[in-house]
Amino acid sequence: MELEAAKMIGAGLAVIGLSGVGVGIGNIFSSLIGSIARNPATRPQIFPMAMLGFALVEAVALYALLISFLILFG
């Protein structure tokens, strides 16, 4: 029973990393909005880059999620 409880706590702790991912994604989109507001003409060049950055940061969130799944179900 204690092992079960420890697993639950561990899975919860594993997703603390998501706070950093939240900061990261917020940062990407704030810079995206900032740069498009400054120079709207650059939008076609900047937008794919922002999407690539978003996908890369989001993947980090999923690494944390994966660890928590491994703890819960592995």
Place this chain on the structure above:
Amino acid sequence: MASPLQQFEIHTIVPINIGGIDLSFTNSALWMGITITVASVFLAFGARRRALVPGRWQVMTEMSYEFIANMIRDNVGDAGRRYFPYIFTLFMFILFGNLLGLVPGAFTFTSHIIVTLALALTVFLAVTIVGIVKHGLHFFSFFVPSGVPALMMPLMIPIEIISYLSRPVSLSIRLFANMMAGHTMMKVFAGFVVPLGAATFGIGGLAPIAMDVALTGFELLVAFLQAYVFTVLTCLYLNDALNLH
């Protein structure tokens, strides 16, 4: 109720056992076959008429061609044009695998790390071999960062080598974790529908359904984005191997 992870189970459809090795035809293999068929039909029939003023289907085929052609031109340059067939096949296979996996009841083979690791290791080996064939032993200067004092070299070279070797791992885990987490999340919300609806005379069940509809839209974006990221990173690795920094 079924576990949200049950959708990732592999079932044997046609058992094949050769010399003690299990080579059974599974639902994973079936959906890979379906993916290849759909992608081939999409491209072959789209390119069949070759009209000067293209119809909708032909436009989609041309767009997918130009998308990858532009990606290679921007990231690798003209030297990368030889590798277009490989990168295009990789993109179409992952994209159609992700998209067909979103069909209810379908099996998403990209949510299995063995599939994505095989794809990523193929990319890794191919890129390394291309680099060694093109540059010979000079290729290993890739691991020596420029502008770093000689004192730091014992530290920097192992870091560079580890970061190079971790490429297939991060490439495969990114795709697999995205697909698995997305599908699990959709299943978790789908699991809320019946209990919540039973507790509130059917009204409460609408909220998780609405959430699942929104998530399906998001998953369509993720399916495309992850195929894009996988191919862009392949292009960047190829660029590293061809141009050495």
